[in-house]
Amino acid sequence: MTNKDARTPASAQHATSNSSGEEAGKSIGWHKAYVAGSRPDLRVPVRQVHLTNGRSVTLYDTSGPYTDPEADTDVRRGLAPLRENWIVARGDTEEYAGRPVRPEDDGIKHTSPRGGLRNLDAVFPGRPRQPRRGRTGGAVTQLAYARRGEITPEMEFVALRENVAPEVVREEIAAGRAVLPANVNHPEIEPMIIGKRFLVKVNANIGNSAVTSSIEEEVEKMTWATRWGADTVMDLSTGRNIHTTREWVLRNSPVPIGTVPLYQALEKVDGRAEELTWEVYKDTVIEQAEQGVDYMTVHAGVRLPYVPLTANRKTGIVSRGGSIMAAWCLAHHKESFLYEHFEELCEILAAYDVTYSLGDGLRPGSIADANDEAQFAELRTLGELNRIARRFDVQTMIEGPGHVPMHKIKENIDLQQEICDEAPFYTLGPLTTDVAPAYDHITSGIGAAMIAWWGTAMLCYVTPKEHLGLPNRDDVKTGVITYKIAAHAADLAKGHPGAQEWDDALSDARFEFRWEDQFNLALDPDTAREFHDETLPAEPAKTAHFCSMCGPKFCSMKISQDIRREHGGNRAEIEEGMAQKSLEFAATGNRVYLPIAEERS
């Protein structure tokens, strides 16, 4: 995979925007910019949209160096380790030899030319690196620092990004109401925060499966997803080359990467759930922590006594991790090893600052199963585990459903916030109906917007292929855009400071027929421009004071503007002039209808 390949999505997009601007003979369009922090190595990327009226709008940017023409990115070398100095400077971590990479890490059974023992360099050609972990065995987590009252560079970065005081960031993390996923072995990330007091975030899932897709595709999907606004990416690979795919994704990812270690652990025991052991699982967690995975989904809430609660469900257990653990519990008639070894797991995660995403293995997979006993029994256990994780200074968020009809959505966020001491909620949709396969980005976008308004901190996207197949490039984009809509709609409803400025800027452009500004401010400038050009391709149409829907005679905005123009063009004057007229009118017969009606009848 070449440099060029990797930059295709981002660069192409960037070029599009610029060229449109250049055609118009101005530097309009959107450009990468940076907000300087308190130190030279701390600068926060933003998306600067320059408008034709000379103003500019600053938008949150997740696309990483790929959209920066100045940046020299090369996927074989990986991104620059932005946070390395910050991590080293803290002096509480040390490099060490690390766990040797084994063929089975990539699902390779026998030693072979392409299998065999390898070191990280062989896995990834980029700069040699050794894994790092907490020196003392003590927690090296953002939570530990926040509780000690320290504001880390990561926290300052996030504060600038979210337009809040660094102290607010520290407080929210210290209270466990927000997480800042940042493994010490993933120095390439641009720090971001997940919590209800901040902008609602969106996660995009990628990952090859036993059925198809390659390392290149996965890295490309990651850059593509972040290009459109994914705040984190989960690598759910289940096929071959899991270890190597993950390494390439991590070294090139500007956003935190999440995984479900259970999937790889199951690969290591040939997919036989009953052969899973704590040792295999622990080995896999360490393997992934050393690579730099920022958060891990752990289905420790699927306990033996809860499995029977799913027996009468319409769709049983639909979470892969949940069904694997349920199968294990029943095969051995023993309590989950994840539940039994949870504290040991906390010690491991604390040494790398891996954030818990406590999985909802018993989430409902259909409208009929929403908010049932099994789901809420597990949620109570997640609350219990959240308190344990906190004792170990491990950052924690809680995963949520799933399939839930609208009238049962609020109970989910309210219960989760109560039971889990306001830990960040991270939901999959929820889908508000089961009847629209091929449109589940929409059935779930509805539920996602609502539950985010009510306090969910991060939304896991759903693509049009949900329930049907593997998302391709277009599906990933559609899923991300749909979820950015849900997240922003929630930011507006929550009255997030500054959220409405974006809507206002676009609506001003719309009212003033600044078409290029409308396109450049749009969540998806390319498609907005393309749709407009389908009906009115000519360049002049982009400055026309009407659009194709109504044509010149009928454009309501044009008529609104004419009204203003005729009355002086100045809004205040118009209002005064019109008010005057309406007062005259009031004096001469501005009556409610009924008296007139009575006169008539």
Added chain:
Amino acid sequence: MTNKDARTPASAQHATSNSSGEEAGKSIGWHKAYVAGSRPDLRVPVRQVHLTNGRSVTLYDTSGPYTDPEADTDVRRGLAPLRENWIVARGDTEEYAGRPVRPEDDGIKHTSPRGGLRNLDAVFPGRPRQPRRGRTGGAVTQLAYARRGEITPEMEFVALRENVAPEVVREEIAAGRAVLPANVNHPEIEPMIIGKRFLVKVNANIGNSAVTSSIEEEVEKMTWATRWGADTVMDLSTGRNIHTTREWVLRNSPVPIGTVPLYQALEKVDGRAEELTWEVYKDTVIEQAEQGVDYMTVHAGVRLPYVPLTANRKTGIVSRGGSIMAAWCLAHHKESFLYEHFEELCEILAAYDVTYSLGDGLRPGSIADANDEAQFAELRTLGELNRIARRFDVQTMIEGPGHVPMHKIKENIDLQQEICDEAPFYTLGPLTTDVAPAYDHITSGIGAAMIAWWGTAMLCYVTPKEHLGLPNRDDVKTGVITYKIAAHAADLAKGHPGAQEWDDALSDARFEFRWEDQFNLALDPDTAREFHDETLPAEPAKTAHFCSMCGPKFCSMKISQDIRREHGGNRAEIEEGMAQKSLEFAATGNRVYLPIAEERS
């Protein structure tokens, strides 16, 4: 336009479904069926989905005779006048010569070979017909009948369609909480009802504009929209041949047709709003009532004193009708002629049973303008007009926004229900953010689902082309499907009797890997099947007990099923078996985590 053309969308779809069934060697798939009423000429169309497990599911069907292979449809002849006998039998209407059709009705200025005076036969080649109206000048509306305690065949038809008692239908109409749009000159429709106690309905807009599109396209868009579930269609044509296009659409439409007469009236005065007069408007309303338009949007709430309230808005007046009336009011500094002549208009509509859709000409066109003084001032006037319409026995619904952030949506429906005596609310979305042009079917689908859950009776769809261009065939389908999702999600949240059966049937099929049943039960079987085949094209995959997302080893539903199988396959037994095991477990150490933790530390 040939018979074949007209039946393409419907027939093609029908064929698809059947063939897939035949491939599987069974008569599975979906088929048109009818539920018999109390009389031979009263049969309600349904969509019958035959499942591979021998069961079948009955779904609401809006597609008309076009999806019935038995039906002999011909767009040049039009649909059979299903209701004609019912209307004639009431004996309260009479045929009359009707208003002569003039060239200007089609926007033709000078007499020409294709212009010139014509009669309806020339406009439409189908069976000759004369317009019909109330004999006595008294109301011939479903509201008048309902208030007199009569249950009409239309009401019985709707009761069967909605699965409720005919008396419920009569009561809701009599109370003004529901409307049954059915112009005596549109006998071709299959009656439907709009009210909060019934299934949430969806309207699709079609209509050529000054810029482009033809009569054939509009008729085809109508059949296409109803094929995917549009409950009503509004013809918003503004260009040439308005009259003729509308005639073709009406004669071939199985669903009620709505219009905005003001658009055609403006065409008759060459688009100069200030030249509009009550006489031109009245002439246009009668012209359209004689053709059979079932409901008309009337912007009588845009009063002179309200116009200044829009002066400081971010996007002024965005309703076409609203801006036209505002321009007229200001040009003449007089109160709206629609408001002044509202009672006279009621008399006209009552004679044809045209339903009012009182337009929200001052609806917000941006997040910033939501729920403002101008919007709610107009709403209070609509409440006043609703009471007047009721005095004249004219059925009435109220139009709503627009652009509204989630936290301001509920206030819209609550105020409307209070001010308008629970008259059906008919909203356009609302869009929950302004930042996603090209995705406004989604930004508005979110708001539509929520406001429908809270009581909105009908949703006007929004397509991906909103704000950008004219919707094409694909956009119409995407808009309708998105809004059917919103409507059904609301039916579920409202606990509408029977609504969840559809979701349950599809989820059962999903859990049991009955892929063909999943496809056939889907809102869009074609796309669901296509997406599945993209990843797993082989026919066997359609019966495979796993899917492409996880592959065989990982399928959670498969694992759930294995769990059940191993434990006897019978849910009760499994539950008992598992419960037994968990009891044993409980006896031997099923403790909450903390004690264990304490032992350890």
